[in-house]
Amino acid sequence: MAEAIYVGGLLVATPLLDDPNFRRSVVLILEHDHDGGTLGVVLNRPSDISVTQVLPVWDPLVTGPSVLFEGGPVQTDSALALAAVPSGEEPLGWRRLHAGTDAVARLGTVDLDAPPEILQGEIAQMRIFAGYAGWTSGQLESEIAEGAWYVVDSEVGDTFHADPTSLWRQVLRRQRGELAFVATCPDDPTMN
Template structure:
């Protein structure tokens, strides 16, 4: 388990986190500043809205499922895209996440105002998120202290997990020690 919050790391909701925006969520940290706060996107909340309905010109570049993901409860009317590029490339319209984490070193944000044609053939995978998750300075640290989140390392396949609805369990299952057992916690703890 990771010790500190860092760009490229994951926040995994503990079973006690009942907020419907974050229940059983896995959040990828995109920005973190102790004083300025933290920004991330929920990786495991595909919506019923197809990319074609909202951003049709980007549909061909999206990694399945080809839907918008609910990135979080903040600014849900805006879109943010993440894309992975082949090692060593930095195409126009793409900005690398500033992180030392090897698991996400090829990951960056996409300028959705740019013409999709400039990125076609340049990116390996892409997902679009409606909204994001945000915390003010110290807020996330307090939530972690209260037992709402686990902070863990990301792996290369997490951002574009083929079955996003299983990501929460998959991330927990690969952890060492007692944390792996949390993956077996039923959706309704009263059924335990």
């Protein structure tokens, strides 16, 4: 289990977190500043809205499922895209998240105002998120201390997981020690 909040790390909702916006969610941290707060996107909430309905020019570059993902409860009328590049190159229209861990070294945000043609052939995978999750300075740390979130390391493939609805259990299952057992917690903890 990771010790601190960091860009590229994951927040995994504990079974105690019953806020419908974050219940059983896995959030990728995109920005973290002790003074400015934290920003991330929920990775495991595919919506019923196809990318072709909202951003049709980007649909050919999106990694399946080809739907918008519910990135979080903040600014749900705006879109944010994440893409992985196959090499260390930084193509136009793409900005690296963080140069740290292997899981995020080739992960970055996409400028959705750029022409998709400049990124065609330059990115390996891409997902588009409606909205994001945000916490003010100290808010996320308080929620973690209250037992709402586990902070864990991300792995290559988490952002573009083939079955996003199973990501919560999969991330927990790969953790060491007792945390792996949390993956077996029933959807309704009172049924345990």
